[in-house]
Amino acid sequence: MTAELQKRQSLLGVPKHDLIQDVPTRWNSSHSMIERLCEQRRVLNDIMLDEKITKKDHASLLLKDHEWDLLDQLSVFFKDFSEVTTFMSTESHVSLSHIYPIVCGLIRKNSIVNSDNPIIRKARESVISELQRRYSPTDEDIGKSILILASFLDPKYKALNFLSKEQKKVCMGEIESRMDDIPLRDSIPSSNDDSQPPAKRARKPSGIDYLTQFSPEKEKSTRENELENYLSDRIQPNEDPLLWWRKNEEKYPVLSKLAKKFLGVPATSVPPERFFSSAGLIITKLRNRLSSELVDKIIFLHKNKFT
Structure with a gap:
């Protein structure tokens, strides 16, 4: 069968690819199988119609035109999910911050796209229902979740355009609360120089100390400025968020602590x-x-x- 498949592929000018079988434990195998079947449609039909190769008992396996059309639509439908699972399963980039932007994007896309095929329409409705049930994207309290905080700390998604105004307010409140939990002195990066300067004598109290002491109000103002500066800072959309935070660690000492805490968490198992x-x-x-x-x-x- 393999030799005959390759022979027909050469005659019909179809890519010389093997067929792919569905594997229940492989997330994307169903899409890969359907996509490959659609690619090899002409070859498979040619073989199935050849009575010298295909037995009469197997003739019923020949797909009808409307069944091939359905497979074409299923291949397009599954493609987004195949790309998402592949992207989220890699280890070369931050993944946690992408979850809600992707979820909201999938819901939006499948809500807009209409299909005349009832099977595809049912599949889209099922996807929307499951994503809403599992992630509750319209729930106001998701602004406190680690997934949303990770999205905010990813410079690419810091505007949180996929959330409502109420959800953004909840997220900002949670960020400010977590920033307050980090002592400012612990958030200042320490020098890499291991050499210690000679100890200095303690300075005598001065009459102007009250002007130079760092008050809690001043500390709060500093944190607020840091948050505002981060929101207004321009970024490159394709820049690695971990590299971005490394370069801006001294500029945003408190937020960088939170970024290290959340952005390193993998999104999948x-x-x-x-x-x-x-x-x-x-x-x-x-x-x-x-x-x-x-x-x-x-x-x-x-x-x-x-x-």
């Missing part, structure tokens, strides 16, 4: 699961005497290498 796969590739029958400490170090170096 895929990265932790890959750790187990990596361990399985390292510990084999021929390498079964490695200590747990050494395995941890090898995995750490592998997962934190720069390419």
